[in-house]
Amino acid sequence: MENVLESIGLSGMHPTQPKWLALDKTILHFFAYLYEGPVESRSEECMRIRYCDIYYYMEDDTVMIMEKLDDRAGTYNGKLLNRQRVPKSSNPHAHISVYDFNVGKPVEIFSRHYFVYKCDEFTRATLTHMGFEVPEDFQAPFSQHLLDSAAEKHLNHRLRRHISHHHTAERFRNFDTKVLRFYGYWDDRASLFGDRHYLVIHHHLGDQTTEVLRKVNGALGKEKLEPFVRRSRIPKNFAEYETANMSNPWPVLNIVSSHGKQSSESHLIYDQAQFAALPALVTDRDFQCGSNIVLMARLIYLYDCDNYTKWYYKETYGYEQKPVPIEPPAPPPTKPAAVKPPPFNGYGTEEDSLRNCQLLIPKPPMLDVRKYLLLEWHEEDPTVLVFTLRLLHENKRDAGRTFVMSFYLNNDNIYIYEKDAPQGVSVGSFHSRKTVKKGNDPLLDAPQYLKAEDLYIGGMYSFSGQTFIVTAVDEATAAYMEKYPQRFPYADGSLVLEKFTRAMVASGDKGIFERLRNNLKTNSDVMNWNDFLDVLMSTVGNALNPHEYFTLARRYQRHTEASRTKMAQLLRAIIQHHLRKTGWDPTLHLLQACIRADYTETGFLSLTEMLRCIKGARMPGNTAVCATYLDLTTDAAGVDYRRVVSALDWMRHPVAEFIDLPQNIGKDFDYNKYFGDVVPVVRHEAFLEDVRPIYENLTWPK
Numbered sequence: 209m210e211n212v213l214e215s216i217g218l219s220g221m222h223p224t225q226p227k228w229l230a231l232d233k234t235i236l237h238f239f240a241y242l243y244e245g246p247v248e249s250r251s252e253e254c255m256r257i258r259y260c261d262i263y264y265y266m267e268d269d270t271v272m273i274m275e276k277l278d279d280r281a282g283t284y285n286g287k288l289l290n291r292q293r294v295p296k297s298s299n300p301h302a303h304i305s306v307y308d309f310n311v312g313k314p315v316e317i318f319s320r321h322y323f324v325y326k327c328d329e330f331t332r333a334t335l336t337h338m339g340f341e342v343p344e345d346f347q348a349p350f351s352q353h354l355l356d357s358a359a360e361k362h363l364n365h366r367l368r369r370h371i372s373h374h375h376t377a378e379r380f381r382n383f384d385t386k387v388l389r390f391y392g393y394w395d396d397r398a399s400l401f402g403d404r405h406y407l408v409i410h411h412h413l414g415d416q417t418t419e420v421l422r423k424v425n426g427a428l429g430k431e432k433l434e435p436f437v438r439r440s441r442i443p444k445n446f447a448e449y450e451t452a453n454m455s456n457p458w459p460v461l462n463i464v465s466s467h468g469k470q471s472s473e474s475h476l477i478y479d480q481a482q483f484a485a486l487p488a489l490v491t492d493r494d495f496q497c498g499s500n501i502v503l504m505a506r507l508i509y510l511y512d513c514d515n516y517t518k519w520y521y522k523e524t525y526g527y528e529q530k531p532v533p534i535e536p537p538a539p540p541p542t543k544p545a546a547v548k549p550p551p552f553n554g555y556g557t558e559e560d561s562l563r564n565c566q567l568l569i570p571k572p573p574m575l576d577v578r579k580y581l582l583l584e585w586h587e588e589d590p591t592v593l594v595f596t597l598r599l600l601h602e603n604k605r606d607a608g609r610t611f612v613m614s615f616y617l618n619n620d621n622i623y624i625y626e627k628d629a630p631q632g633v634s635v636g637s638f639h640s641r642k643t644v645k646k647g648n649d650p651l652l653d654a655p656q657y658l659k660a661e662d663l664y665i666g667g668m669y670s671f672s673g674q675t676f677i678v679t680a681v682d683e684a685t686a687a688y689m690e691k692y693p694q695r696f697p698y699a700d701g702s703l704v705l706e707k708f709t710r711a712m713v714a715s716g717d718k719g720i721f722e723r724l725r726n727n728l729k730t731n732s733d734v735m736n737w738n739d740f741l742d743v744l745m746s747t748v749g750n751a752l753n754p755h756e757y758f759t760l761a762r763r764y765q766r767h768t769e770a771s772r773t774k775m776a777q778l779l780r781a782i783i784q785h786h787l788r789k790t791g792w793d794p795t796l797h798l799l800q801a802c803i804r805a806d807y808t809e810t811g812f813l814s815l816t817e818m819l820r821c822i823k824g825a826r827m828p829g830n831t832a833v834c835a836t837y838l839d840l841t842t843d844a845a846g847v848d849y850r851r852v853v854s855a856l857d858w859m860r861h862p863v864a865e866f867i868d869l870p871q872n873i874g875k876d877f878d879y880n881k882y883f884g885d886v887v888p889v890v891r892h893e894a895f896l897e898d899v900r901p902i903y904e905n906l907t908w909p910k
Contacts, residue, residue: 260322389514420503617660667755
């Protein structure tokens with residue numbers, strides 16, 4: 209018994225643990241019965257006994273009652289009482305507790321009296337440990353209704369024993385799952401629009417039922433079977449079909465009652481002498497290859513059967529079913545070739561024009577919902593990739609124009625606008641938001657559109673009849689590409705580093721170490737970003753494209769303390785700008801959320817908890833900007849939320865550069881004008897440590 213108590217935690221329960229924790233999943237199981245009066249029973253009964261199980265949950269003093277399942281009960285079986293706290297009948301303000309349950313003790317629950325006659329071993333051990341004296345289990349009274357139901361069921365079983373004239377049970381035992389399969393056709397070509405219908409006939413030997421399926425030509429030239437006649441007993445005479453499929457094999461002759469009218473003592477007289485005999489049915493003797501059979505008033509010619517059917521007739525009746533050759537069915541008509549749509553005329557989108565050519569009533573093109581659902585995207589990922597473009601033009605006036613391209617990941621749309629236009633040219637949208645074909649060829653039969661995987665630094669693309677080259681990407685786009693290297697191989701640092709070493713070995717240039725050290729302006733472990741790229745390009749040349757050089761530099765980049773301070777100042781100014789624009793005070797909402805999250809009162813939160821507080825307080829602005837700012841200002845102890853809230857307080861501690869910012873910061877805002885360009889440095893020593901093992905192990909050309 210001690211082992212049982214130890215399993216539930218009662219023997220070693222800590223005195224400071226709450227009840228819901230100490231008694232979690234501790235359930236007492238009692239067996240009880242209750243009486244039902246004639247109001248809820250049939251008129252011929254005086255009393256009925258119902259058996260049920262009572263479950264008492266000690267963690268919250270709730271009770272649930274389940275009635276035992278019994279197909280002879282005559283009433284609904286299942287849950288009698290949902291799990292809930294039950295008030296006492298004597299005092300509605302008090303609830304039933306464990307002290308009200310014991311073997312041999314009645315308990316009243318919602319005006320019903322339950323008599324407990326038994327409990328399980330776990331319940332007995334628990335109550336005994338709590339100091340209760342639990343009596344021995346006793347036998348519950350037997351319900352007379354169950355005895356009457358058993359007698360009635362036995363009587364019906366004796367009556368049904370006489371249904372043995374057709375030997376259905378014996379035939380079912382011997383031939384269940386045994387099916388004969390024949391192949392035939394119904395020639396209906398004499399009628400208007402008639403055809404020869406090829407059929408598959410299944411005759412089930414277990415119950416002498418027949419099923420007819422029709423062969424039809426499905427998609428891709430494959431045949432499929434569709435129901436022609438449902439599985440049923442088929443008479444030889446079609447007019448007797450309804451009589452052949454009667455559900456009761458015993459036709460009822462009359463009803464006899466000892467009181468002159470129908471009552472509970474009336475009984476039925478069945479046709480045991482077969483006065484109403486079944487019509488002649490189609491059996492296995494009626495099927496033979498090379499002959500006709502009439503099924504549902506249709507003349508069907510049988511020409512073949514399967515191997516089991518041949519074996520069955522040879523073993524049972526001693527003759528073989530020989531297949532009869534017939535003319536092969538006509539091949540399905542070939543579908544006409546699809547009409548090639550006319551070429552795109554340049555108005556609107558190509559999808560919209562193609563949709564209007566396919567439908568009589570014009571409808572808008574359908575969205576590619578499957579692409580959006582299967583998009584590998586997380587909450588912290590951007591939805592738009594931003595690229596910087598430079599126009600390639602023969603005219604010197606237009607050759608240096610810079611554009612910004614936005615690529616939308618959900619539908620592959622591209623939007624291009626110009627920020628700084630030359631004199632006499634208005635800034636704004638250059639290419640409206642829509643998909644762009646590869647090569648911009650409107651005559652492609654199966655057009656292929658530009659995707660995110662096709663864009664990289666140094667790539668040349670044609671938009672609206674003009675050629676552009678990608679010169680840069682923003683930080684969010686570069687981080688997104690590096691996060692999914694299987695989609696963007698040019699952003700895979702390990703792959704690009706391996707490609708660089710192979711190209712370095714192929715060129716035979718061994719002076720990269722000296723050139724990197726010679727380009728150092730100071731004796732430090734970092735060097736200028738542009739100087740690092742110049743050394744790499746002078747080593748392997750055009751073996752790597754500009755995006756791969758960019759990936760190598762980002763792999764070993766590091767922001768100096770001055771750059772980190774400058775970036776933090778920029779992000780702080782942007783956050784304060786959004787807070788001032790909406791009039792949101794961080795000292796009220798954000799500080800309260802952080803204090804509630806700081807259970808230990810240390811004054812520090814983790815980066816994840818701080819971001820959760822920012823989202824919970826519904827602070828306006830971009831969450832990614834806040835995450836980057838917190839990452840720059842977080843130390844080893846965590847986020848000092850009081851210092852962060854004070855830094856974001858735009859009323860009491862505004863940023864120095866914040867005073868000169870415009871009221872609205874839009875897509876044309878020039879950050880470099882107000883904060884300067886933040887250029888990171890490169891840890892060239894870390895790059896050399898990765899290159900040196902490959903440099904020493906590879907075989908250089910002689």
